Amino acid sequence: MKSDELASIIEKASELLTPSPEEKRNALEVLNQAVLLLKEAAIKLEFDVSIVPVGSITRDTWLPGKTDLDIFILFKKSFPEEKLGESVISIVEEAFGKYTLRYSAHPYARVKLSGFEIDVVPAYDVENALELRTPVDRSPLHAKFLEERMTPNLARDVRLLKAFVKGMGAYGAEVKVEGFSGYLCELLVLYYGSFLDVIRAAKDWKEPVVIDMAKMVSSTEEATRLFPNPLIVIDPVDPRRNVASALSRTQFYRFKAAAKAFLKSPSEKFFLEREVRQPDEEYVLSLVEKRGTYLAALLFDGLSEAPDTLWTQAKSGARKLHKLLKNNGFPVIHADGFTNESSSVLILIETPSRLISPIEVREGPEVGRPGESEFIKKHLGAENTISGPFICENRWFVLKRRKNNDVKSFIKGIIRTGHGLPKKLFSAKTKEVFECREISKIPDWALKFIYEWLQRKEPFLRELADP
Amino acid sequence: MKSDELASIIEKASELLTPSPEEKRNALEVLNQAVLLLKEAAIKLEFDVSIVPVGSITRDTWLPGKTDLDIFILFKKSFPEEKLGESVISIVEEAFGKYTLRYSAHPYARVKLSGFEIDVVPAYDVENALELRTPVDRSPLHAKFLEERMTPNLARDVRLLKAFVKGMGAYGAEVKVEGFSGYLCELLVLYYGSFLDVIRAAKDWKEPVVIDMAKMVSSTEEATRLFPNPLIVIDPVDPRRNVASALSRTQFYRFKAAAKAFLKSPSEKFFLEREVRQPDEEYVLSLVEKRGTYLAALLFDGLSEAPDTLWTQAKSGARKLHKLLKNNGFPVIHADGFTNESSSVLILIETPSRLISPIEVREGPEVGRPGESEFIKKHLGAENTISGPFICENRWFVLKRRKNNDVKSFIKGIIRTGHGLPKKLFSAKTKEVFECREISKIPDWALKFIYEWLQRKEPFLRELADP
Numbered sequence: 042m043k044s045d046e047l048a049s050i051i052e053k054a055s056e057l058l059t060p061s062p063e064e065k066r067n068a069l070e071v072l073n074q075a076v077l078l079l080k081e082a083a084i085k086l087e088f089d090v091s092i093v094p095v096g097s098i099t100r101d102t103w104l105p106g107k108t109d110l111d112i113f114i115l116f117k118k119s120f121p122e123e124k125l126g127e128s129v130i131s132i133v134e135e136a137f138g139k140y141t142l143r144y145s146a147h148p149y150a151r152v153k154l155s156g157f158e159i160d161v162v163p164a165y166d167v168e169n170a171l172e173l174r175t176p177v178d179r180s181p182l183h184a185k186f187l188e189e190r191m192t193p194n195l196a197r198d199v200r201l202l203k204a205f206v207k208g209m210g211a212y213g214a215e216v217k218v219e220g221f222s223g224y225l226c227e228l229l230v231l232y233y234g235s236f237l238d239v240i241r242a243a244k245d246w247k248e249p250v251v252i253d254m255a256k257m258v259s260s261t262e263e264a265t266r267l268f269p270n271p272l273i274v275i276d277p278v279d280p281r282r283n284v285a286s287a288l289s290r291t292q293f294y295r296f297k298a299a300a301k302a303f304l305k306s307p308s309e310k311f312f313l314e315r316e317v318r319q320p321d322e323e324y325v326l327s328l329v330e331k332r333g334t335y336l337a338a339l340l341f342d343g344l345s346e347a348p349d350t351l352w353t354q355a356k357s358g359a360r361k362l363h364k365l366l367k368n369n370g371f372p373v374i375h376a377d378g379f380t381n382e383s384s385s386v387l388i389l390i391e392t393p394s395r396l397i398s399p400i401e402v403r404e405g406p407e408v409g410r411p412g413e414s415e416f417i418k419k420h421l422g423a424e425n426t427i428s429g430p431f432i433c434e435n436r437w438f439v440l441k442r443r444k445n446n447d448v449k450s451f452i453k454g455i456i457r458t459g460h461g462l463p464k465k466l467f468s469a470k471t472k473e474v475f476e477c478r479e480i481s482k483i484p485d486w487a488l489k490f491i492y493e494w495l496q497r498k499e500p501f502l503r504e505l506a507d508p
Numbered sequence: 509m510k511s512d513e514l515a516s517i518i519e520k521a522s523e524l525l526t527p528s529p530e531e532k533r534n535a536l537e538v539l540n541q542a543v544l545l546l547k548e549a550a551i552k553l554e555f556d557v558s559i560v561p562v563g564s565i566t567r568d569t570w571l572p573g574k575t576d577l578d579i580f581i582l583f584k585k586s587f588p589e590e591k592l593g594e595s596v597i598s599i600v601e602e603a604f605g606k607y608t609l610r611y612s613a614h615p616y617a618r619v620k621l622s623g624f625e626i627d628v629v630p631a632y633d634v635e636n637a638l639e640l641r642t643p644v645d646r647s648p649l650h651a652k653f654l655e656e657r658m659t660p661n662l663a664r665d666v667r668l669l670k671a672f673v674k675g676m677g678a679y680g681a682e683v684k685v686e687g688f689s690g691y692l693c694e695l696l697v698l699y700y701g702s703f704l705d706v707i708r709a710a711k712d713w714k715e716p717v718v719i720d721m722a723k724m725v726s727s728t729e730e731a732t733r734l735f736p737n738p739l740i741v742i743d744p745v746d747p748r749r750n751v752a753s754a755l756s757r758t759q760f761y762r763f764k765a766a767a768k769a770f771l772k773s774p775s776e777k778f779f780l781e782r783e784v785r786q787p788d789e790e791y792v793l794s795l796v797e798k799r800g801t802y803l804a805a806l807l808f809d810g811l812s813e814a815p816d817t818l819w820t821q822a823k824s825g826a827r828k829l830h831k832l833l834k835n836n837g838f839p840v841i842h843a844d845g846f847t848n849e850s851s852s853v854l855i856l857i858e859t860p861s862r863l864i865s866p867i868e869v870r871e872g873p874e875v876g877r878p879g880e881s882e883f884i885k886k887h888l889g890a891e892n893t894i895s896g897p898f899i900c901e902n903r904w905f906v907l908k909r910r911k912n913n914d915v916k917s918f919i920k921g922i923i924r925t926g927h928g929l930p931k932k933l934f935s936a937k938t939k940e941v942f943e944c945r946e947i948s949k950i951p952d953w954a955l956k957f958i959y960e961w962l963q964r965k966e967p968f969l970r971e972l973a974d975p
Contacts, residue, residue: 398841399799
């Protein structure tokens, strides 16, 4: 009965998650057309390259609605690396005329065709990981590995797993998500055998989980020594790489909990993305005021970096500020960073209140132990000593007046000096500190993040609470 | 040179600490006269008792200015315990006419004679600790043990040690001080051989220090198992008792530090009591306001207990409140209790500020571990849940609105319900909570305590800071 129910839910979900024949035909036509155009251009320009479509569409593991495609132009290993960019550009220009230049490891080109966005990426044509010249050279090897093993049933289950992690906000290896890449989803399904087997295994995951499907490393110990991650999936085409290295511990445990929730109380809604409506200022303001804490916002504007770099800056900036505040006696409830992925970063810091104690109890060495006389010398009669040094139990203590007990002015000091801030953030054209209550200062794009942040809650709680 | 200096300081101090021949003659005359009067009365009333002076005066180990004497009336072991009180009263009445009734283990009588205050205490005449019927029976045994061993040089050094611990505020076993009793000082000098040897040993004390001069317990392990104190001095007349059981860890370590300070930089001032002037309201108020913290005062009035009981109530009340506040998320800088030793107790609580965070981060179980579903059920949608439950790293968390984030109203709640307060304090005739800034509400007797408390600092810091 329970298992029938589970099967029927999975059946229904997989129907929803299968691109229609029309969508599929359309995508493949566009892909083939693009490959053809690129091949002709390469021949005309006399490049000795192969043009290969790379990506989930070629294996039927893509979710409906996908409109971005990837095509790799593979150069011989002897081809000079510094010429990869200009060569791809000339081929793309010949094939499509118009393009946008993008960068990751190398420059690559993005073109538009029949409503699709196609990334055309240069790489070297290699047989195996030992021959890799650049990180992107791995992608065609991944594609090959997966294509050789994917069956229609497995492909269906990859789509289920992708939709499942997407539904819980854990799809993608980028800094914003720190979740499961598409490749990781495909490997997990191949390894465990089905979507349901992945979920059943994940429910009982204990970190570190080591998956070495191609028997690439000598032992589990070896793997955990090499990779400090909760999930270690040795890349079957390159043992030096953990496919799950971007997965954070939080996402690892969220997935484990979501798996348990799904098995406890299966439902199609696990496969659906939650709609997050854009909240209005009034409503966010009411949430902020009801909360009663001190919510500081740091806005960095006029930045110009790739989206993932901006996310890195935002997250690491938040982490650094959190640490700095903590080390200076300011308790932090929560700190996080966000970006509009083009030019702005917003860091939110929540503390219990704007002011902390004007004085602090500082612990000194044990009575009679080294450092005693230095501690006394340092604090005895110092201008900011309120009382002490005195002995309590077996230790020295002193009460000190704090240099700063106002979190806002402390943060402003950091913004001014840059100490403890990521360099790129410090070099932002404009930097501003304000309170979330000054709601009109919050850029529109950030409202949704703040709204989500204030209401942060796992989507699968009802299921876990069920008896 | 250094050792000469030390000897000369000790010489000078011991001169100061020796009662003058006149004072000595006077005290002994009064003591002998009182013993004589009591003896005559006992004979007249046909009590079969012996009258023995007990205390430091009989051994020359008393400090100048002492005006209180002790005399014990020793009854045969067959004498009924319930008649001890009335018998002592009739003897004292016969001998002196006027007396005041006092209580410790038994009722005893206090009389005045030629400017001295004499406590006349009933006890049983026992040979050794095995025969003890009441705790006070031990005192004559102590006196006998000490008298048999005391020499003029040792007596001089006992006076030095008593003055030394008095100078640092550590003289007395009562709750107010939790320090060194006179008996403990005498035993330490007997054991180590001299004042300087006590000090030299104390400088290097490592807790637990075990002193078993009469070889009463089998081993150090046995002693530390029996007594949970930093200093264990097995009573040479009763192995079941640690003479230093009242000594707190703080006083133990203060003594250790003071010993080091004295040896580093010897000076006569170690033997002098600091003068604490009665501060005026204005000045205390200025200290409170400069401090900037929240200083709550709890005043309990109309109590009627022995001084030591009041101190116990004050100290344990402070400790309990401290714990209660901490457990409810209120950080406490310092909490302490004081009494006027007759009818009032004042508890002071210092917190960083009156208000704490309106919300708190509550940590839940690890993901997938027992208690997960209960934690979620408890907090999901609860009225006071602000956000969550959510997963961070490997744990569940939830943000909760606090029931009370105002320390004043929290304390008032405790005062009202009595939960967590010592019973005797709760039963006080009047109970009041106010802030130290409301300086006129602070009783005069408490001003000195608050003043000392705000400026708490070891008296021997300069010496320890010296190079």
